[in-house]
Amino acid sequence: MTREAAEFWVAGVEPAPQGSKRYVGGNAASGGRFIEASKKLEPFRKAVGQAVIDMMNDTGNLTPFTEPVIVRATFYMPRPKTVKRPWPSVTPDLDKLQRSLGDSISLPKYCDGNPLLQDDSLIVQWEAQKVYGEDWEIGVYCQVDLAKAPWHFYKAPSDTPENYL
DSSP: OOOOEEEEEEESSOOOOOOOEEEESSOGGGTOEEEESOTTHHHHHHHHHHHHHHHHHHHTOOOOBOSOEEEEEEEEEEOOTTOOOSSOOSSSOHHHHHHHHHHHHHOTTTTTTOOSBSOGGGEEEEEEEEEEEOGGGOEEEEEEEEOOOOGGGOOSTTOOGGGTO
16 A cells, blocks of 8 residues: 655755765774765754654555655745845755755654655656745745656557656
8 A cells, every 4th residue: 555645845944955975083094974064954854754744644644655756846945135046056956955855755763753755766756946935935845646657668659758747
């Protein structure tokens, strides 16, 4: 049994990238270690996890996704006061934001032991964007749905990629 759809909004916490590491400690021989470079990552993960918990409790459906999914996400970033460009085409990178969201919804640690995805490897398709948001919008809006079969599985002339994306 798998979940079929989920939708949630995380507001009030700035989306944080995952993937950039910083080396701390001594040299390699003395046992230094790497830590996440973004101090915003842990609060973002906790906020996403809480949104997943709230959504599951509100819907009464605690079933995780156990089959391939498509994740649609809009990351709302704060706009610096002097910026005029329409898109936040600066760091953090969109792929690193996706990585932090994927881990946040699949790690039991952040979802009170009941993650939305059995594993983030179930994400087979992403539709993601980062945009500037108003102060009250800062966060992420996320939809997760079961993925359809890849378009190349279909041979009929009317079955084109556009019908399955």
